[in-house]
Amino acid sequence: MTVSNSLRWRRLRRTSVQVGVLGIAALLLVLLGLAVRNGFAERGVSFSFDFLWQRAGFEISEGRVLTWSGFTSFGADMANWQALAAGLGNTLKVAVVAVLLSTLLGVALGVSRLSTNWLIRKLAFTATEFLRNTPLLIQLTFWYVAVVLQLPGLRDAPHFWGAIISRQGLWLPRPEFTSGPGLWLALAAVVTLALMLMRRFQPWRRHLAGAGVALLALAFVLGFRIHLDLPEAGRFRASGGVAISPEFTALLIALTANTAAYIGEIIRGAIEAVPRGQWEAADAIGLSRRHQLREVILPQVFRVVMPSLGNQYLNLAKNTSLGIAIGYPDLFNVYGTVSNQTGRSLEGVLIAMGIYLVLSWVISLLVNVANNRLKIPGVR
Amino acid sequence: MSPMQKKIRWLHVNLFAKPADALLTLVVVPLLLWAVWAFLSWALTAADWSVVFNSLKVLMTGTFPSSKLWLVWIVAGMIAALAGLATSASIPFGRTAAVIAVLCYLVLVLAIFGAAHIAPQALLVLAAFHAAWLIGLRVPVLRENLAPIAFGTLIAVLVILSPVGPSNWGGLLLSILITLTAALLTIPLGILLAFGRQSKIASLRALCTGYIEVMRSVPLILVVFCIWVAFPLVLPKFPIPDVVRGLIGFTLFYSAYAAEFIRSGLQSVAKGQTEAAESLGLSDFDLKRIVILPQALRVAVPGLVGNILDIFNYAPLVFIIGLTDFLRAGQMILANPENSARTYEIYVFMFLTYFVVGSIITFQARRLEQKLNKGVRK
Numbered sequence: 001m002t003v004s005n006s007l008r009w010r011r012l013r014r015t016s017v018q019v020g021v022l023g024i025a026a027l028l029l030v031l032l033g034l035a036v037r038n039g040f041a042e043r044g045v046s047f048s049f050d051f052l053w054q055r056a057g058f059e060i061s062e063g064r065v066l067t068w069s070g071f072t073s074f075g076a077d078m079a080n081w082q083a084l085a086a087g088l089g090n091t092l093k094v095a096v097v098a099v100l101l102s103t104l105l106g107v108a109l110g111v112s113r114l115s116t117n118w119l120i121r122k123l124a125f126t127a128t129e130f131l132r133n134t135p136l137l138i139q140l141t142f143w144y145v146a147v148v149l150q151l152p153g154l155r156d157a158p159h160f161w162g163a164i165i166s167r168q169g170l171w172l173p174r175p176e177f178t179s180g181p182g183l184w185l186a187l188a189a190v191v192t193l194a195l196m197l198m199r200r201f202q203p204w205r206r207h208l209a210g211a212g213v214a215l216l217a218l219a220f221v222l223g224f225r226i227h228l229d230l231p232e233a234g235r236f237r238a239s240g241g242v243a244i245s246p247e248f249t250a251l252l253i254a255l256t257a258n259t260a261a262y263i264g265e266i267i268r269g270a271i272e273a274v275p276r277g278q279w280e281a282a283d284a285i286g287l288s289r290r291h292q293l294r295e296v297i298l299p300q301v302f303r304v305v306m307p308s309l310g311n312q313y314l315n316l317a318k319n320t321s322l323g324i325a326i327g328y329p330d331l332f333n334v335y336g337t338v339s340n341q342t343g344r345s346l347e348g349v350l351i352a353m354g355i356y357l358v359l360s361w362v363i364s365l366l367v368n369v370a371n372n373r374l375k376i377p378g379v380r
Numbered sequence: 381m382s383p384m385q386k387k388i389r390w391l392h393v394n395l396f397a398k399p400a401d402a403l404l405t406l407v408v409v410p411l412l413l414w415a416v417w418a419f420l421s422w423a424l425t426a427a428d429w430s431v432v433f434n435s436l437k438v439l440m441t442g443t444f445p446s447s448k449l450w451l452v453w454i455v456a457g458m459i460a461a462l463a464g465l466a467t468s469a470s471i472p473f474g475r476t477a478a479v480i481a482v483l484c485y486l487v488l489v490l491a492i493f494g495a496a497h498i499a500p501q502a503l504l505v506l507a508a509f510h511a512a513w514l515i516g517l518r519v520p521v522l523r524e525n526l527a528p529i530a531f532g533t534l535i536a537v538l539v540i541l542s543p544v545g546p547s548n549w550g551g552l553l554l555s556i557l558i559t560l561t562a563a564l565l566t567i568p569l570g571i572l573l574a575f576g577r578q579s580k581i582a583s584l585r586a587l588c589t590g591y592i593e594v595m596r597s598v599p600l601i602l603v604v605f606c607i608w609v610a611f612p613l614v615l616p617k618f619p620i621p622d623v624v625r626g627l628i629g630f631t632l633f634y635s636a637y638a639a640e641f642i643r644s645g646l647q648s649v650a651k652g653q654t655e656a657a658e659s660l661g662l663s664d665f666d667l668k669r670i671v672i673l674p675q676a677l678r679v680a681v682p683g684l685v686g687n688i689l690d691i692f693n694y695a696p697l698v699f700i701i702g703l704t705d706f707l708r709a710g711q712m713i714l715a716n717p718e719n720s721a722r723t724y725e726i727y728v729f730m731f732l733t734y735f736v737v738g739s740i741i742t743f744q745a746r747r748l749e750q751k752l753n754k755g756v757r758k
Contacts, residue, residue, distance in 0.1 A: 021583045039613035117401045118394030133738030135693040138707050321599035345609040353598050360597030
C-alpha cells in the first residue's frame with residue numbers, strides 16, 4: 001500500500017465515523033420524536049404551541065407585563081405567553097437584586113475571612129461553611145416559614161421611617177415626583193450629573209457639575225418637588241408605597257446569603273493569591289489596612305475573579321427556579337401553572353429551557369464584557 | 381515567655397490589635413454570648429424535642445411500611461459500612477478519628493433518651509461503620525477497589541429495597557439513595573462525556589459539548605421535571621416509577637458537571653504521557669484506560685466529591701415530582717396542626733442533619749485532596 005493510499009483510507013475512515021456518529025444521533029432523535037408523537041396521538045392531542053395565545057385564565061400573585069398601555073399587572077384575561085413573560089420578569093427582578101446584594105455581602109464575607117480580628121474570621125468561616133454545606137432549598141423554606149412568616153401581622157407591624165415590615169409583606173415609601181416641565185429639567189440634571197462619573201467626561205466635570213446644579217435649581221423654581229408616598233396599613237394589606245411580597249423577600253434573602261457564601265470563598269482565594277509584596281508595599285507607603293485593601297488589593301482581585309463570579313451569577317439565576325417551593329411566581333412556577341392548565345407540559349418545557357438557555361448566555365456575555373473591560377490592556 | 385504572657389499576646393494579636401479591632405471584639409462578644417445564651421435556653425427549656433423523636437420514622441423513611449423497617453436497618457448498615465470503607469481510603473484511624481467516634485457514640489447515647497426503641501439498631505449501624513473503617517485500613521485490597529464495591533453495594537441496596545416498591549421510599553433514606561445512585565452513575569457517564577468532548581471526531585465533540593453546555597445552563601428542577609413529564613409520553617406502555625424518573629433526571633444533569641471536572645483532570649495530564657504511551661504501542665483505548673484516566677481522576681476526585689455534595693444538597697428538589705424526601709417529610713410533619721408550633725425544632729433538626737452529612741462529605745473531600753496531592757511531583 002502506498003502512502004497516498006493509506007492516507008486516503010484514513011480520510012475515508014474518518015468521514016465514515018463522522019457520518020456514523022451523526023447518523024446514530026439523528027436516528028435517536030427521530031426515534032424519540034416518533035415515540036413522542038405516538039404518545040401524543042395516544043392522548044388524542046398534537047404537538048403545538050397554540051396554547052401560548054390562548055387566554056390564561058389564572059391569576060399570579062405578582063408580576064407585570066408590558067402591554068400597549070405600559071406595564072400593567074398580569075390578569076387572568078391575558079394570554080399564556082404573557083403569563084410566562086410576567087414570570088420571566090419576576091425571575092429577572094429577584095435575580096438582578098440578588099446579584100447586586102450577594103456581590104456586596106460576598107466581598108464583605110471574603111474580606112472578613114481574612115480580618116485581623118480572630119472572632120470575625122471564625123464567624124465568617126462558620127457562616128460560610130454552614131451556608132455551603134446545607135441545601136439551598138431548606139434555607140429558602142426556613143427563611144420563608146420560620147422568619148418572614150413569623151413577622152408580626154399588619155395591624156401591629158413595626159414602622160421604620162415610613163416602611164412597614166409585616167407578615168403580609170414589606171411596604172417601602174416611594175418617592176413621587178411632581179409632573180410638568182420641572183420633571184424633565186430634573187431628569188436632565190440627573191443625566192448631566194451621571195455623565196460626570198464617566199471617565200470620558202472627566203475634563204469637563206466642573207462645567208457638568210455647574211450645569212447640573214443650575215438645572216436642578218431651575219427645576220425647583222418651576223415647581224419640581226419630591227415627596228414620599230408613605231404606605232398606610234389597611235386591614236389585609238397596606239396601600240401606597242412600594243409593595244414587596246413576603247415570597248420575594250424570602251427568596252431574595254436565601255439567594256443572597258447562599259450565593260454570598262460562595263462569592264466570599266472566591267474573593268478570599270483571590271485575595272490570598274495577590275502577591276505578599278503588594279501588601280508589604282502598601283504597608284511601606286503608610287496606608288492603613290482599610291486603604292491597603294480598598295486601594296491596592298481589591299482592585300487587583302476584581303480583575304481576576306470575574307469569570308468565577310460569573311459562574312456564581314449563573315447559578316443564582318438558575319436557583320431562582322426554587323421559588324416554586326414557597327410560591328414565588330418565577331418563570332418555572334408560572335410554566336408549571338400553564339402546563340397544568342393547558343396540559344402542554346412538553347411544549348412548555350421546551351420554551352422554558354430555551355428561555356433559561358438565553359438567560360444563561362446573556363449572563364455569560366455580560367460577564368465576558370465586564371471581564372474584558374476590567375482587564376488592564378497589555379497585561380496577561 | 382510564660383503561658384500567661386502567651387495567652388495575653390494571643391489576645392492582643394487576635395482580638396485587640398487595633399482600636400477598631402478592640403471595638404469590634406467588644407461589640408461582637410456580648411452579641412455572640414447573647415445569641416448562644418438565647419439559643420441554649422430555648423433548646424433546653426422552651427423547645428419540645430419530642431416532636432422530632434416521635435416523627436423520626438417519617439423523617440428517615442417517609443411512608444415506608446413499618447413492618448418492613450428492618451430492611452432499612454440492613455441498608456443503613458451497608459451504607460454505613462461503605463462510608464467507613466471510603467473513610468479508610470483517606471483517613472487513618474488516629475487520635476482525631478477516635479475522638480470523632482467517641483463523640484458519635486455520645487450523641488447516640490443522648491438520642492437514646494428520646495428514642496430508646498431504635499438504640500440497638502443504631503448502635504449496630506455505627507459499629508458497621510467503624511468495623512468497615514478498621515477492616516479497610518488492614519486490608520488494602522478492599523479500599524483500593526472502592527468503586528466496584530460501591531457499585532455492588534448500591535445494587536444490593538436497591539435489590540433489598542425493591543420488594544417494598546420505590547413509591548414507598550422516602551425521608552432521609554430517599555435523599556441518600558438519590559445521592560448514592562446519581563453519584564455513582566454520573567462518574568462513568570461523565571468520563572464518557574469528557575472524552576467525547578475532547579474527541580478527534582468533530583461531530584461527537586459537538587454533540588458532547590452541546591449536551592454539557594445545555595445541561596449546565598438550565599436549572600436542575602427543570603431537567604428533573606422535563607424527564608418526569610417526557611417518560612410517559614415516550615414510553616406510554618411502560619410506566620416507570622417516579623423515583624426512577626427522578627434518578628434519571630439527576631444523573632443526566634449532574635453527569636454534565638462531572639464531565640467538566642473530569643475534563644479539567646484530562647487537561648492536567650501532560651502531553652508527554654500520551655506520547656510516551658503511544659510510542660509504547662498502546663492502543664487508543666488502553667492508552668486512555670491505563671495511562672490518562674488514572675492521572676486525570678486524581679485531579680478530578682476533589683471536584684467529583686464536591687459534585688456529590690451538590691447532589692445531596694439538591695436532592696430535596698424531588699418534591700417537584702411528588703416525592704417525599706427528608707425536607708418534604710419535615711414540611712409534612714409541620715403541616716400537621718398539632719405540630720404547627722414546633723417549626724423551629726424540626727428546622728433545627730433538619731439543618732443539623734444536613735450540615736453534619738454535608739460537613740462529612742466536605743471533610744472527606746479535603747482529606748482526599750491532601751492525600752492525592754502527596755504523590756504528585758510538582
